[in-house]
Amino acid sequence: MTIQTSAPLAAGRWTSDPVLTVEHLTMRFGGLVAINDLSFSVGRGDITALIGPNGAGKTTVFNCVTGFYKPTEGRIALRRGRGIGNDALAELTRGGAKSLKTGEGEIFLLERMPDFKITEVAGVARTFQNIRLFGGMTVFENLLVAQHNKLMAASGFTIAGLLGLPGYRRAKEAAQDRAVDWLRRTALLDRADDPAADLSYGDQRRLEIARAMCTDPVLLCLDEPAAGLNPRESAELNALLRSIRDEFDTSILLIEHDMGVVMEISDHIVVLDYGKKISDGTAHEVRNDPRVIAAYLGVDDEEVEAVEEKLERGDVDGAIAEAHVAEGDAR
Numbered sequence: 001m002t003i004q005t006s007a008p009l010a011a012g013r014w015t016s017d018p019v020l021t022v023e024h025l026t027m028r029f030g031g032l033v034a035i036n037d038l039s040f041s042v043g044r045g046d047i048t049a050l051i052g053p054n055g056a057g058k059t060t061v062f063n064c065v066t067g068f069y070k071p072t073e074g075r076i077a078l079r080r081g082r083g084i085g086n087d088a089l090a091e092l093t094r095g096g097a098k099s100l101k102t103g104e105g106e107i108f109l110l111e112r113m114p115d116f117k118i119t120e121v122a123g124v125a126r127t128f129q130n131i132r133l134f135g136g137m138t139v140f141e142n143l144l145v146a147q148h149n150k151l152m153a154a155s156g157f158t159i160a161g162l163l164g165l166p167g168y169r170r171a172k173e174a175a176q177d178r179a180v181d182w183l184r185r186t187a188l189l190d191r192a193d194d195p196a197a198d199l200s201y202g203d204q205r206r207l208e209i210a211r212a213m214c215t216d217p218v219l220l221c222l223d224e225p226a227a228g229l230n231p232r233e234s235a236e237l238n239a240l241l242r243s244i245r246d247e248f249d250t251s252i253l254l255i256e257h258d259m260g261v262v263m264e265i266s267d268h269i270v271v272l273d274y275g276k277k278i279s280d281g282t283a284h285e286v287r288n289d290p291r292v293i294a295a296y297l298g299v300d301d302e303e304v305e306a307v308e309e310k311l312e313r314g315d316v317d318g319a320i321a322e323a324h325v326a327e328g329d330a331r
């Protein structure tokens with residue numbers, strides 16, 4: 001049975017100005033199809049949330065976008081620069097190259113690139129579900145290490161750093177300034193000299209984001225940034241993510257289970273279930289989509305009809321209650 005959403009989906013920046021387009025992505029692990037012909041886009045300047053029940057395939061999508069997995073099938077294009085058209089994408093796809101420069105910027109096919117190039121060249125930064133900081137290093141050092149590649153490039157991969165040559169010195173000062181700026185933005189300046197492992201969980205999460213932002217990413221991928229945060233820390237995280245969206249040329253793609261965070265800050269939500277996209281739109285559209293309610297509460301297709309009926313009458317609370325009843329019956 002196919003269920004249609006009642007409201008037409010609005011076209012947003014993810015259609016008119018995408019920074020990332022994922023097309024027909026499939027990822028198989030032996031016989032298991034973790035991602036099944038998935039297509040979606042991330043709008044430039046948007047906060048986009050990838051949500052779905054446990055095991056839906058969210059982390060697998062992240063792993064494909066960031067090059068940890070090589071997709072079984074599909075195309076993942078990142079556009080650095082506005083207005084790069086589909087002709088450029090088609091030309092790049094036809095040839096064997098990893099990227100193509102155009103008058104508007106540069107376009108990358110991420111499935112053709114190793115993970116470190118996706119980070120360094122295409123400009124995709126990532127945080128992980130389990131925090132991965134250098135716990136023995138200070139907070140400040142963690143932010144300098146993140147900029148190591150830039151410093152190496154400034155040294156021309158020579159001993160210029162040791163000799164203190166001007167180009168390298170300037171790059172080092174810029175790296176330090178950037179680190180201090182992000183410590184300030186994440187309210188961690190007074191912890192700069194403490195070992196990262198001594199920070200509270202919420203502070204470590206913000207430090208991870210600061211570290212990713214020190215690389216000036218075009219796309220910031222956050223895997224469950226609100227996990228384990230208390231309400232005050234969640235509110236601080238929301239403010240931080242909004243400020244990144246509003247003040248930097250960085251688009252955000254996040255996986256998040258905390259629906260309070262998702263609904264409050266997302267411009268665009270893509271919902272997965274069993275490796276397929278079941279809904280895609282604004283927070284309002286997605287939260288009123290019976291397929292989403294059903295997927296989250298684990299009800300059958302037949303029971304979705306009852307949920308949908310309530311939604312058509314504008315009774316969202318009733319629809320959720322109906323889905324809860326169906327969920328209880330299923331147990």
Ligand SMILES: Nc1ncnc2c1ncn2[C@@H]1O[C@H](COP(=O)(O)OP(=O)(O)OP(=O)(O)O)[C@@H](O)[C@H]1O
Binds near residue numbers: 029034055056057061
């Ligand atoms: N390396 C792997 N090898 C085999 N199966 C995998 C691998 N990675 C993921 N899977 C499987 O792919 C499916 C999707 O997993 P994934 O971790 O992407 O889901 P998720 O939506 O991120 O889940 P959660 O919300 O619990 O983190 C699951 O069935 C999982 O067991």
